[in-house]
Amino acid sequence: MTAAKDTARATVRARMGEISRWTRDIWDFGETAWREYKSCAYYVDLLRSEGFEVEEGSAGMPTAFCATWSNGDGPTIGGYAEYDGIPGNCQAAEPRKAPRPGLGPHAGGHTDPHSALGMGSLGGFLAAKAAMEAHNIPGRLKFFGEPAEKVRGSKPIHAAAGYYDDLDAAISFHPFYMAPLCNTVRWDTHCGVGYGVIYEFTCDAPETWMAGEDASPIPASHAAARAPGATDAMVQMYQSAKALREHVMAPGQSWSMNEAILSHGQATADNIPAQIAQIQYFIRISEVSEAEHIIRGLDHFAEAAAQLCHCSWRRHWVAKSRPGLPNHAMARATYANLEAVGAPVWGEEAADFARAIQAELGLDPMADPFLPMISKLTPPEEAERQIRQVLPPSQRHFTSDDYTEYCWHAPTVRLYIGRPALTAPEGFAYPAWAMNALGGHPATIDPMTEVAAQVIAMTALDCLTDPALLETAQAEFRQRTAQEHIPPLCDYAPPLHFRWPEYVTTARGEDWVIPAHGQ
Incomplete structure (x- = not known):
């Protein structure tokens, strides 16, 4: 010593x-x-x-x-x-x-x-x-x-x-x-490897869903069908991705993929489709190539969910860790x-x-x-x-x-x-x-x-x-x-602008984004 x-x-x-x-x-x-x-x-x-x-x-x-x-x-x-x-x-x-x-x-x-x-x-x-x-x-x-x-x-x-x-x-x-x-x-x-990714669905043209030549840009009654919207796309993505594990990796391989819903809705009435929804996936796996393989599968699911629910979609990176x-x-x-x-x-x-x-x-x-x-x-x-x-x-x-x-x-x-x-x-x-x-x-x-x-x-x-x-x-x-050399994988800006949970100061004092006592 x-x-x-x-x-x-x-x-x-x-x-x-x-x-x-x-x-x-x-x-x-x-x-x-x-x-x-x-x-x-x-x-x-x-x-x-x-x-x-x-x-x-x-x-x-x-x-x-x-x-x-x-x-x-x-x-x-x-x-x-x-x-x-x-x-x-x-x-x-x-x-x-x-x-x-x-x-x-x-x-x-x-x-x-x-x-x-x-x-x-x-x-x-x-x-x-x-x-x-x-x-x-x-x-x-x-x-x-x-x-x-x-x-x-x-x-x-x-x-x-x-x-x-x-x-x-x-x-x-x-x-x-x-x-x-x-x-x-x-x-x-x-x-x-740790890969974090957010899939964002946006219903930005609901009026064109099932539109025909005689369609009105505004539904004539609240009974009219509306576009499925972003929440529907997110739910489709959630259900589809649950089946991913058994289809993309060899038996016995140890890996995990977990999801979290970050935001959804933005609707102001029951007959207005949800405009935006975001779901995050985090993948823990051995190799970069395997993580990329899973991301390709998630991309396919996102595309299918967006088409099914009259939405567009984007992928945002949260993490690419070697x-x-x-x-x-x-x-x-x-x-x-x-x-x-x-x-x-x-x-x-x-x-x-x-x-x-x-x-x-x-x-x-x-x-x-x-x-x-x-x-x-x-x-x-x-x-x-x-x-x-x-x-x-x-x-x-x-x-x-x-x-x-x-x-x-x-x-x-x-x-x-x-x-x-x-x-x-x-x-x-x-x-x-x-x-x-x-x-x-x-x-x-x-x-x-x-x-x-x-x-x-x-x-x-x-x-x-x-x-x-x-x-x-x-x-x-x-x-x-x-x-073996793996250069930095980060090719994205810090993902700061998403709705990450946080403490906020309100008229009631400091609180969490979920109210402290259910009020």
Whole structure:
């Protein structure tokens, strides 16, 4: 353990009170994709107060930023915060199901939680900065604000705009969210492609539907038939796309496609057809070619639905995120630091909170309520072996997350630290609110955040002070990208103008787009 790493770890421990408070503040904001105004401003102010130069609205995204701090000539190390939550997950940091004060359950909230993801990363970068100053270590830290991760929003746009081109290495952290990726790093099987697309249907000439030579431009009575309209087209699209999976991919291939209705209607009377409707699809799959294949199928369905329902249609891009790329040198160094720090340890206050959740759900509170795996290390090769057991040999990537954009610009590690999760009795599944509450309570979430910050700081310092490590990681990066190179796929503007859910200020105060109490 070097003196610089000792300084970094001590800095994290000394500042955990602040980091905990920052984490809870972002958690309480609960803002969702493309509308994280308070969260972004919070990070910008915080980073400036810590001496970083901050570009707001980077790459044309109002809730993104790019912050840099330099201590002289040296390597540039990249990292990032995410801070978007999810609609419909508004939960108080309490051991019972309840929305945050003044809001309803349909408002946004943190599930992963990105609040701790971002502050764990920032805590690591601030600790690395303190060690660089104390030990005169040259180099540059580049820290990004990455909005809209839940729709793979900002990173493909930042990548295409060149923001990652000057990185020498990058560190990506995520709270554990699925076995066996807990207290480990990704090895060979990284996340796959994420494509997000919105199909928009418009009924812009309803008067021409079934029109004949003697047709009146205005129906003579309210009993006259009207054009089906945009909502009908959207429903046709929804039904058709449900059958897509079995027709476009080989049996056994692991992928998912989910949809969400963004807007519909704009009709002012029952005999006026809906003018516009939008439905979003998100595809998680292994390869770019497979994602493109699915998009072609969706295009066919959109065309058929539009023709059937007297509409026109357009496709809008939300995300084109590339698959991940391994870097064993970065993975080994990061996991060695995780071994030095150790897995998170939860104290009695955290256990009491967890047991209160179990009692609220009618369970017998457990002496040790937490999953054993969140306090154990998993070597990356073992995690890889377990992942491969459930995948076809031909499938190279699994699940999706847009950290993968960094992988094509610099050697990148994907770090997972155990987040609080409860042991379930046989046959029982915890409701989502329980996991969300654990992510907002300091005693339950801070152990994960502290470990993550220490490991991130130590890995950044390795990249800054160990030329052999950085040279090995970059040589591996060059070799892998020479074998397969995927340039940025983003060829679209930031999709800011759609009806993304958000908090609004009204005469009633701050509210969600779905009224807080059903009023």
